[in-house]
Amino acid sequence: MKVLVPVKRVIDYNVKARVKADNTDVDLTNVKMAMNPFCEIAVEEAVRLKEKGTATEIVVVSIGSKSCHEQLRTALALGADRAIHIDTELNLGSLQVAKLLSKVVEEEQPELVILGKQSIDADNNQTGQMLAALTNRPQGTFASEVVVEDNKVAVTREVDGGLQTVSLNLPAIVTTDLRLNEPRYASLPNIMKAKRKPLDVKVAADMGLELSSKINLLKVEEPSQREGGVMVESVDELLEKLRNEAKVIA
């Protein structure tokens, strides 16, 4: 079974994003970048499927500028077999990304596509579901367990009320949640080996798709900051403040 894993280069999750002074966007100059944490979980899941003998080949794909080779090499070091870079300088929305990925799906015909449920920059939580719609495949979103059996995949999903398990016909699309697995670190020998694994480059503009967005980013602002509070000395003082000052408890 072939598994396709799209990965995204994003701001490192430990870094707090800062808004540009002119309010046009977030300032990413000289900011530490990394693979989106949910994509790391997706790569890990694919690698585990390969270790179990379920997956035979893992293809990773990333869309963006050449700098995303770094994240593709990381994925290769973690166990992916080959990588595809779809080159574009455009800041694409989820729909355009899903359209590009659907072209890759058409070409590669993976039985399973595993994506992160959301990227921690735009926080859209859309791409996997859109790819499922465009390829007319079933979707198992927010997965905390993925079990492949025969021509189906059972996906346990983290939902607001608890957990839901669905059974999807393959080929299918899965998006990862935090509890699916704990990603490994790449070993030094594997990082060296990854440098020799194949990495193909395609140009997004040559893929025959309309890539311009009809969502205009008008402004990016700092959120309203909370006023600094006070430290209380005791439980008694805390209760006194909550009752008489904040008036949030009786």
Add this chain to the structure above:
Amino acid sequence: MITLLVAEHDNSELKLDTHKAVDAITKMGGDIHVLVAGAGCQSVAEHAAKLQGVSKVLVADHDLLAHGLAENLAPLVVDLADDYSHIVAPATTTGKNFMPRVAAALDVEQISDIIEVVSSDTFKRPIYAGNAIATVQSEYAKKVITVRTAAFDKVSETGSAEIVSLEAVADAGISNFVKQELTESERPELTAAGVVISGGRGMQNGDNFTLLEGIADKLGAAVGASRAAVDAGFVPNDMQVGQTGKIVAPDLYIAVGISGAIQHLAGMKDSKVIVAINKDPEAPIFQVADYGLEADLFEALPELETKL
């Protein structure tokens, strides 16, 4: 201009997320229709018909829709889309699951998690774990939107909309519901509670969450958790508050043994009053807390419970 809102419910109860989404849509202007899609969901439709501002409720009552499978629900919404300028759902795990499938089928870019309506085509939404707020404008004739319900108020139940039943629903035939394990609780739901008390890694284990539950019961509060507490298996996933869990904005949020990582703050920093109990005076949670108590939680919580 007519908006179709897809209701959040569990076939027996209409969720407050729906009431709050109606508030958001009211700010966009125009008529509001609500779709109740489920199985045995007639009483939910009757409830939805009372929401102030709603003029029509469409009911699709069919076994295939019992569990909100996106493969069956999305085509139903897409079929109705012609009549509507806006298609909206609350940004619950249900809405997050099926709405992008609707959007892509309509060849529209979705706007996720709006927290403010600027006009009928312009909205504010948090990005980068809420460290920035983007104002975005959609040029599409049809807008597909999910609403972060914590940012809106619930509308009253003083209306009386007409209820219309929809005919046949098709089975996409590519997915099946297997089972669900829902967390049973007598306490209010996290996203609906006026008071939330959450525990983090500092709680040390799941049993110690009883220390929070005693207080929750006295305050009529819901109990939440940080990702670390969920990952460690102290409590189930549906209790996670944060960027990638539930977003809450209660009148009072009490964070206990939680350090205050940006991902956690993203889920609770719009609460009216924040209390933090932590033994580390440097914990970042104190920077957003209105009242901070530097204390060992194992001493502070029992004392708090007795004195409430």
